[in-house]
Amino acid sequence: MAILEVLMPLFVGAPILVGGALLAVPRHHRIRQVFGMGSLIAMLVGAMLLVAATADGTVLAHQVALWPGGIAIPFVADTFSSLVLTVTAILATVCFQYMIASGEARSPSIASLVLILAGGVAGALLTADLFNLFVFIEVMLLPSYGLLVILSRRGEMGGARLYVTVNLLASTLFLAGVGLIYAVQGTVNLAELAGAGDDPATAVATAVCLSAIAVKAAVFPVHGWLARTYTATSPAVTALFSGLHTKVAIYIIYRIYSVVFEGEATWLIIILVITSLSMVVGVMGAMGESTMRSVLVFHMVSQIGYILIGVGLFTQLGLTAGIFYLLHHMIVKASLFLSTGAIEQTYGTGQLDQLGGLRTREPLITVAFAVAALSLAGLPPFSGFVAKFSLILASIEAGAVAVGVVAVVVSLFTLLSMLKIWASVFNGKRSADVERYAAEGRVRERENLLDDEHVDERIVADEAALAIEHNEPPRGATTTEDDPHGHRGTRIPFALALPSLILAAITVSLGLGAEFLLGLSAQAAAGLLDTAAYVSAVLGR
């Protein structure tokens, strides 16, 4: 496996280099899409190789330029980081596929930005040095700012400005924490900091870092920015960010707490209280929202609470369940964002009260949404059931029965808010204006208008009439069903539905074959409980 170790920096370097090179071909969107997709798939294959190499608990480490351990820039992959890297690569590939299908990837810089983002994420997952972690977080944030604005159809910049401001503030705070850790310990290498959390000064300095990362993970009470920024951009970008940004932050919380504090039991109660509040506040927020995406974004806050229960319990079963939950959640959430995103982009609106009756009209999207929504709520046989069940078992085993009860109750509300989307978007009566909204969306996209700019009503009416005239009803359309246009008109193209279907298929297979991923998660959890292998690999001795 020596060759894999040496190639580890390529997970960061290759996407960034390819991304930079693709900026040189602004006129050839096909070349950009092919190379972008190729790089992401190569990254996915590489990440799977890493999982295969670390599945038995081996820790791969590479000291860049072969400097001695402690001085060199270390790249480390253990089971945990390989697993998260694999899922991020899957998400980046699928989201990029969606961007190609929706035509967003035609914009000159999108492929490059996605690749650089993927490179930064890989760096943040593989580094074992806190300062490099800061750098890689910035590497993944800078292209995100671009993606957020370029693919946004919003006229106002409030969401984008808020996103940059919050992230910059959190990064600055994190940097201050890194400086404080260096002041106390004289090193920022994670392996050399192993167990340093016993020292009060180091514990406080690390807590500054963890608080900054908590902002990025959108944990209660610093979750407020999430719902206002993630809804301000294209659905594909929301899906990408939901899988990558907040989840990398969660990975970092798991990693730092296990290495620096070695799972110190004194502070666990703080984490458990925060996670329980996150679960409740997030799901309550979701219940009150009125667009598909804002419901889902508030759910993220709630689900992030679930994931962090794992680190709050810090038992073998708890960490296993938390890691399984993290991986499951990344896939399911992206699937939901992509299926509702396909609806939003095709039908021109994400408002719950402007949509309806898609159940018979869009069978593929309906299946994708239903599977992912039930999985999110934690029903068998999907991966969400395994994740939630093991998490609740772990809480009860660790004596945190209250947390388990909160998790069960919040699940019911999760199901309720998923039913809210189901009832108004998939069930119910089709709105008489459905073609007008869809046509307006297409006209805005064609004429490059923002959401608050004036559109000529006549052009929209013509576009709607054209769509009704040209798009035949599908063969299986039930004529008895009430439809304002006799089943004619706009439909979601298969290519746009495919990404969410792929992810929905993954959650089904993870649910039925949970044994496989649970085994890997248990190995990852063991690596967090006993960090000796990690530390000796990073230090190279």
Add this chain to the structure above:
Amino acid sequence: MSLAISIALLVGAGVYLVLQRGMIRIILGFILLTHGVNLLIIAAGGVARREAPFFGGDTSGAADALPQAFVLTAIVIAFAITVVLATFAAVGRRDDDTEPSSRVDARLGGAQPRRGSR
């Protein structure tokens, strides 16, 4: 001590400016804030016990190079993000606000000027 006071002043002024609503003030606030944090990292190198490395050939008291490298990297990153922030202040509608316009309309009772180039 002078370093600690400088950090406190920079961070204090930075936080005050970041809490303002206008985007330009927030940008200026972040510039001050990152300067404060950079000084903090320099201070982490233990400035008080360091000496100039040039005289007498003894380099054991020379400044710690690592925090300086950190600061160099952080300055570059902060510069890049300041440019992004400045871009975000300039594009979009010709406003300089961090609040959604619906709320601003309600408060000020005025229509927003149309957006410039994007």
